[in-house]
Amino acid sequence: MRIAMMGSGGIGGYLGLRLAKSGADVSFIARGAHLQAMRDNGLRLESPLGNVDLPRVTATDDPAEIGKVDIVVVAVKLYDCEAAGSSLAPLVGTNTRVVTLLNGIDSADILAGFVPRAQIVCGTTYVSSYVEAPGLIKQAGAMTEVTLGGRSDPVIEAFQDTCGKAEGIDLLLVDDVDQQVWSKFVLLSAFSGATSLMRSSIGPILADVESRQFIDQLRDEGMAIAAAAGHPMADDFAQQATSLWQRIPGETKSSMANDLARRKRIEVAWLSGRMHSLGREFGVPTPAHTAVYRALHLHAKGTA
Ligand SMILES: NC(=O)C1=CN([C@@H]2O[C@H](COP(=O)(O)OP(=O)(O)OC[C@H]3O[C@@H](n4cnc5c(N)ncnc54)[C@H](OP(=O)(O)O)[C@@H]3O)[C@@H](O)[C@H]2O)C=CC1
Ligand SMILES: CC(C)(CO)C(=O)C(=O)O
Incomplete structure (x- = not known):
């Protein structure tokens, strides 16, 4: 082969x-x-x-x-x-x-x-x-x-x-790979949005009461978008997402956060930015993803 x-x-x-x-x-x-x-x-x-x-x-x-x-x-x-x-x-x-x-x-x-x-x-x-x-x-x-x-x-x-x-x-x-792709999109958009915007690995985000609420909000907005797009997540998805984040070594950042730290271009338009545009299309509010998209837009093209 x-x-x-x-x-x-x-x-x-x-x-x-x-x-x-x-x-x-x-x-x-x-x-x-x-x-x-x-x-x-x-x-x-x-x-x-x-x-x-x-x-x-x-x-x-x-x-x-x-x-x-x-x-x-x-x-x-x-x-x-x-x-x-x-x-x-x-x-x-x-x-x-x-x-x-x-x-x-x-x-x-x-x-x-x-x-x-x-x-x-x-x-x-x-x-x-x-x-x-x-x-x-x-x-x-x-x-x-x-x-x-x-x-x-x-x-x-x-x-x-x-x-x-x-x-x-x-x-x-x-x-059903579409369901896998959508589940990863929901999970990753939250994980990449939070680790990039907060300049932090996942461990400290989950340990901080307010930061934790932000990543949970990103996850929940993603779930609402997936449902509106015809790809509803499983009933226990929120719990599954949280337990996956807890299993990832605490020092892990997303690939987008790594790229941001190195001043490279970032994929934010296709992750939180995509959640933002789907939210507009379906009339589903995405305030947290929109905030990530707009804040990181400044760095989207990178400078490296
Ligand atoms: N890294 C990770 O942990 C994960 C990444 N992903 C996803 O996988 C995808 C790939 O990510 P990742 O591997 O991190 O990306 P990288 O930037 O590490 O690797 C992509 C490589 O492809 C090169 N490249 C791009 N276009 C061309 C071309 N036309 N010809 C030759 N080389 C080219 C880039 O070169 P150059 O550096 O010069 O641009 C770079 O070396 C992304 O969508 C990412 O979100 C998914 C899961 C985990
Ligand atoms: C799986 C994970 C979360 C690996 O870090 C990823 O897809 C990314 O960082 O882009």
């Missing part, structure tokens, strides 16, 4: 390295100093599950050098999704599956502008990782879950077998 990682940062770098280490045929699409470091010295993962070195990797900024693959994993930021989508053509044959693990609810629609929708498989991941320095991926916590649609699709099932041989990837296939 040939696999291409479109974007080799926190998520694409982590998954691609884990797969390549297990012997899978992985090509990495990257750019800039990170690409140069990968070409020179390969990729390194520092993880609480154990560090991994991959001294040689196949890495390029040109998908045409790779050609058609069985699986493309799209793992760029939402603000790069359209440009990444427009460069996918050389990788995609009639039997290729394009797996998107981007946060939010918009990546499949964006990618469908460039590849047939029937070949796009949505998913979510709770792996928490980022590029610490060119060529170096750092994992925070020990979460390894990846959930994908495409159950009973032979290409996706073969991908699941390939992931099963790798350490640090627990891939689950589900029937």
